[in-house]
Amino acid sequence: MDGASKRQRKSAAMTQTASHPEHRLVWAEIPVNDLDAARQFYGAVLGSDLEVNHNGPNPMVDLPIADMGKGISAHLYPGKPAPQGIGPTVHLLASESLETTADRVVEAGGKVLSPPIDIPVGSFIYTQDPDGNSIGWFTFKDR
Numbered sequence: 710m711d712g713a714s715k716r717q718r719k720s721a722a723m724t725q726t727a728s729h730p731e732h733r734l735v736w737a738e739i740p741v742n743d744l745d746a747a748r749q750f751y752g753a754v755l756g757s758d759l760e761v762n763h764n765g766p767n768p769m770v771d772l773p774i775a776d777m778g779k780g781i782s783a784h785l786y787p788g789k790p791a792p793q794g795i796g797p798t799v800h801l802l803a804s805e806s807l808e809t810t811a812d813r814v815v816e817a818g819g820k821v822l823s824p825p826i827d828i829p830v831g832s833f834i835y836t837q838d839p840d841g842n843s844i845g846w847f848t849f850k851d852r
Contacts, residue, residue, distance in 0.1 A: 734781055737799045740788030741840045744768060747785045750839055753817040754846075755804050772801065793841035800833060800845035807834050810846045819844075 741747035744761065748770045752759040759770050767786055774780040783799060790796065803810040811821045814836045822835040822843075831849040838844055 732781055736781065737783035738788075739783055739785050739799055739838075739842055739844075740790045741785050741838075741842070742787075742790065743840075744770060744785060744787050747838065747840065750817045750819065751785065754810060754813045754819070756813070757804070790840040790842050793837065794843070796843060798835065798843040798845050800847045803846040803848050807832055807846060807848055810834070811836070814846070 739747075748759045748761065751770070751772065755772070757773055759773070761768050762771050762784070770785040771777065772783045772785070774782045783801065805813075807825045811834055814821055818839045820837045822837060825832045825834055831847055833845045833847040836844050836846060
């Protein structure tokens with residue numbers, strides 16, 4: 710096989726991989742007005758102590774997962790949230806049931822915008838954090 714044919718096959722393989730990767734989302738950033746207040750809100754909803762990370766150009770709060778080197782997650786950062794109802798919705802995996810998560814959202818100062826919505830792979834609720842960010846909380850069906 711000549712060099713041009715090898716390059717064409719490699720290019721085709723890269724295109725297929727890039728167009729149909731295992732995961733499309735690689736990271737999410739959630740802008741917040743007050744990083745410490747957001748750290749407390751998301752920590753309360755997730756049932757986890759969250760820490761400010763100063764390893765980048767700006768402080769941020771990583772939302773923890775089992776292996777930050779292999780998984781997909783998000784972080785909070787000081788920024789300007791989109792006006793309420795305008796920005797994208799970030800869906801996060803709920804640490805507990807949707808009922809418990811909804812209660813935690815309200816107790817921590819957020820709003821629950823929908824009842825649980827069932828889809829084939831699980832269920833989710835729409836909420837707003839105290840900054841007005843649209844956040845979905847998701848649970849998978851029992852596997």
